[in-house]
Amino acid sequence: MKPYLREKKTFGFNETPENTAFEAGYLVMVNSGWRSIRPVINSENCVGCMQCYLYCPDGVISIENKTVQIDYDFCKGCGICSKICRLNAIEMEAER
Amino acid sequence: MAKKFLSGDEAFAEGVRLAKPQVISAYPITPQTIVVERLSEMVEDGSLKSEFIHVESEHSALSCAIGASAVGARAFTATSSQGLLYMAECLTYAAGGRFPIVMMNANRSTALPWNIYGDQRDSVSQLDSGWIQVYAENAQEGLDLALMSYYIAEHKDVSTPLMVNLDGFILTHTYETVDVPTQEQADAFLPAYETENKLDIDVPKNLAFSAGPEHNYIFKYKEHQALLRAKSIIAEAEKKFAEIFGRQYGGLLETYLTDDADYILITLGSIAGLCREIADYLRSEGKKVGVVRLRYIRPFPTEELAAAVKNAKVVGILEKDISFGNEGTIFTNVNSSLFRSGINIPAYNFIGGLGGKNISHEDISEIFDRIENGTEPVNFIGIEASEK
Amino acid sequence: MSITARDLCRDEFFYGHKACAGCGGSLAVRNALKVLGRNAFAVLPAGCMSAVGFNFPQLCFANNAIISTFAGTASMLTGVEAGLRAKGITDFTAVGFAGDGGTADIGIQAFSGAIDRGDNILYICYDNEAYMNTGIQKSGLTPFGAKTTTTPSGKNIHGNIRPKKNMFEIAAAHDIAYAATATIGYMEDFLTKVQKASEINGTKYIHVIAPCPTGWGVPVSDTVEIAREIVNCGLWYLAEYENGEFTLNRNPKQFTDVSEYLKKQGRFRHLTDDDINLIINSRDEKWNKIRKDWKFGKD
Numbered sequence: 001m002k003p004y005l006r007e008k009k010t011f012g013f014n015e016t017p018e019n020t021a022f023e024a025g026y027l028v029m030v031n032s033g034w035r036s037i038r039p040v041i042n043s044e045n046c047v048g049c050m051q052c053y054l055y056c057p058d059g060v061i062s063i064e065n066k067t068v069q070i071d072y073d074f075c076k077g078c079g080i081c082s083k084i085c086r087l088n089a090i091e092m093e094a095e096r
Numbered sequence: 097m098a099k100k101f102l103s104g105d106e107a108f109a110e111g112v113r114l115a116k117p118q119v120i121s122a123y124p125i126t127p128q129t130i131v132v133e134r135l136s137e138m139v140e141d142g143s144l145k146s147e148f149i150h151v152e153s154e155h156s157a158l159s160c161a162i163g164a165s166a167v168g169a170r171a172f173t174a175t176s177s178q179g180l181l182y183m184a185e186c187l188t189y190a191a192g193g194r195f196p197i198v199m200m201n202a203n204r205s206t207a208l209p210w211n212i213y214g215d216q217r218d219s220v221s222q223l224d225s226g227w228i229q230v231y232a233e234n235a236q237e238g239l240d241l242a243l244m245s246y247y248i249a250e251h252k253d254v255s256t257p258l259m260v261n262l263d264g265f266i267l268t269h270t271y272e273t274v275d276v277p278t279q280e281q282a283d284a285f286l287p288a289y290e291t292e293n294k295l296d297i298d299v300p301k302n303l304a305f306s307a308g309p310e311h312n313y314i315f316k317y318k319e320h321q322a323l324l325r326a327k328s329i330i331a332e333a334e335k336k337f338a339e340i341f342g343r344q345y346g347g348l349l350e351t352y353l354t355d356d357a358d359y360i361l362i363t364l365g366s367i368a369g370l371c372r373e374i375a376d377y378l379r380s381e382g383k384k385v386g387v388v389r390l391r392y393i394r395p396f397p398t399e400e401l402a403a404a405v406k407n408a409k410v411v412g413i414l415e416k417d418i419s420f421g422n423e424g425t426i427f428t429n430v431n432s433s434l435f436r437s438g439i440n441i442p443a444y445n446f447i448g449g450l451g452g453k454n455i456s457h458e459d460i461s462e463i464f465d466r467i468e469n470g471t472e473p474v475n476f477i478g479i480e481a482s483e484k
Numbered sequence: 485m486s487i488t489a490r491d492l493c494r495d496e497f498f499y500g501h502k503a504c505a506g507c508g509g510s511l512a513v514r515n516a517l518k519v520l521g522r523n524a525f526a527v528l529p530a531g532c533m534s535a536v537g538f539n540f541p542q543l544c545f546a547n548n549a550i551i552s553t554f555a556g557t558a559s560m561l562t563g564v565e566a567g568l569r570a571k572g573i574t575d576f577t578a579v580g581f582a583g584d585g586g587t588a589d590i591g592i593q594a595f596s597g598a599i600d601r602g603d604n605i606l607y608i609c610y611d612n613e614a615y616m617n618t619g620i621q622k623s624g625l626t627p628f629g630a631k632t633t634t635t636p637s638g639k640n641i642h643g644n645i646r647p648k649k650n651m652f653e654i655a656a657a658h659d660i661a662y663a664a665t666a667t668i669g670y671m672e673d674f675l676t677k678v679q680k681a682s683e684i685n686g687t688k689y690i691h692v693i694a695p696c697p698t699g700w701g702v703p704v705s706d707t708v709e710i711a712r713e714i715v716n717c718g719l720w721y722l723a724e725y726e727n728g729e730f731t732l733n734r735n736p737k738q739f740t741d742v743s744e745y746l747k748k749q750g751r752f753r754h755l756t757d758d759d760i761n762l763i764i765n766s767r768d769e770k771w772n773k774i775r776k777d778w779k780f781g782k783d
């Protein structure tokens with residue numbers, strides 16, 4: 001369960017609900033444009049301690065089958081993950 | 097149906113019991129207190145199965161009711177005067193969220209000076225909050241409105257909160273013989289509350305969100321349309337109510353001897369009875385007078401009012417409210433409605449009953465006299481020219 | 485039993501939100517919801533987390549969530565809890581996430597009422613020590629000396645002249661079922677307390693320090709570090725109140741340097757040595773009392 005990006009659609013008069021209630025976890029835009037630096041994983045150094053996952057304010061880090069994955073659509077590039085990692089397994093690199 | 101001798105507050109509490117709200121949150125304030133005292137007793141003796149929440153303020157009373165309504169529960173609260181003003185933030189919140197909460201308001205003067213007696217400045221000041229507003233004339237109507245309110249507010253075409261107003265003390269604390277319907281009758285009238293406008297464990301929702309200028313505008317338009325749609329649902333509710341309970345109300349407003357009247361007094365609330373009495377007396381003297389009692393002022397009965405006064409020469413508006421620096425707010429609303437309907441007749445405003453000041457037979461006779469013979473546009477009844 | 489990263493469900497309930505990069509408050513909300521799971525009914529007052537999470541049509545909570553009035557977090561929670569119970573629903577947690585202003589200032593009355601009634605709700609205050617959503621104004625939980633946009637530091641006055649209200653002990657003074665302090669810097673401790681609170685019947689309060697890099701004047705990557713340091717230097721403590729007793733969860737043998745903690749932050753950079761000494765003295769006074777009166781527990 002997780003909010004996710006929906007198909008693009010216009011919310012005109014008819015699509016706007018009658019009341020202020022709407023489907024939970026409905027995303028229409030990404031946050032990737034906020035980033036000037038991006039976290040890059042060096043898998044060789046990672047031992048899967050999950051501290052980066054635990055401390056990510058945006059919840060964009062997931063660990064599947066012992067590999068760390070980052071959802072760059074929603075990562076804001078704060079760098080907390082890189083700082084928290086004791087094994088230097090995450091480097092912050094400039095966005096190009 | 098059982099006949100009981102009840103005050104307006106007690107009668108209203110009986111109506112609430114029959115409507116079976118699942119959550120009641122209220123904070124005491126004179127002259128509303130008896131409603132919540134009776135409801136507490138009903139919860140204690142098991143005749144009402146509600147969660148009764150002893151909130152610490154009126155703001156919390158309505159905020160709590162919104163929370164309950166936001167999970168699809170039927171909610172009730174009651175207040176008056178300063179309490180209504182203290183919860184004002186939550187009024188627009190409940191209306192904008194389209195939560196069909198029913199609230200009883202005991203009409204009472206607002207400070208300063210402090211005063212516990214009845215006028216209608218409290219509720220009239222909140223006309224723009226998005227709530228349906230109805231004014232009862234007597235205890236029986238209060239009880240009946242408690243039931244009808246849920247039908248109207250919760251109707252899927254309306255889904256809007258509703259405020260039932262009872263004149264403080266004059267209605268809330270005065271005893272009358274009241275027919276109390278049976279629970280079977282009430283259940284036959286009022287369906288259970290069903291809505292998709294709720295937090296739902298099976299279908300999670302995000303509620304009460306922000307909306308920027310583009311969408312905000314659409315939400316507000318839809319809110320306005322819902323209040324306008326309430327007009328036909330009020331008629332539907334009253335028809336069904338009459339079928340089951342045998343009591344018929346006049347919809348958005350009630351007319352008395354208006355068909356051929358030259359001079360019509362328009363008013364609202366408990367004072368209407370006295371106005372009708374004086375109208376009877378003046379009719380016996382050959383004067384062609386009539387009375388309109390506004391029941392609902394949101395939605396405002398524009399078309400119905402135009403139809404009621406279209407043959408009149410002059411109208412007067414008697415109200416327990418003043419928009420300082422202008423005129424009575426009901427007067428403003430009536431004038432706008434008549435103008436929109438192409439009715440161009442003189443209208444005079446009579447402000448009375450502020451802070452509970454008695455409005456006497458003589459006052460109303462004089463009002464009719466001044467409607468016929470002309471007066472100032474806005475008049476504070478009982479204040480002599482020499483005092484001004 | 486302590487909650488670790490491995491114990492958390494993989495669901496993300498607060499995602500795609502528009503909180504500033506490195507926001508401590510969003511981290512508190514994200515992880516608390518992971519502990520409480522999909523049956524959490526979240527109430528958030530007007531404030532940062534509602535502003536960043538609920539902009540139609542971008543709605544960032546996967547679970548049921550609603551914005552309350554600013555003053556109405558606790559009262560709306562009460563209504564949600566009572567409404568669900570009245571409808572026969574039992575397997576849920578009514579949880580509120582309010583900021584420091586929403587809790588200690590405008591929301592304190594409703595909060596007090598809810599504790600008084602013993603309503604079965606979990607109230608989490610994410611404390612970033614000022615009204616951050618409106619642009620860093622002083623709240624009742626802004627610490628002594630902090631510069632905000634309404635407590636500027638100049639020649640005459642050095643930022644906020646009053647200490648932080650003690651919300652943890654205010655909640656405890658109601659004889660609340662459970663209250664705790666925490667910091668997002670020590671996440672396992674915070675989440676263990678959330679888990680514990682969710683299993684207690686009655687009103688629960690968790691006060692979690694959640695730094696705002698923008699308002700505190702620290703780099704966005706340092707949120708967690710500074711949230712640890714506030715505990716390590718003794719300006720915050722990890723504690724619980726339960727069954728009428730206070731328990732200190734962590735009793736540092738030695739505090740780290742307070743002035744180092746302060747000087748890292750833009751909001752404290754103007755403080756003089758005298759100001760800092762005042763802060764240290766009041767810290768020591770508080771710790772003397774704590775160590776005298778409270779039980780010591782395990783971290």
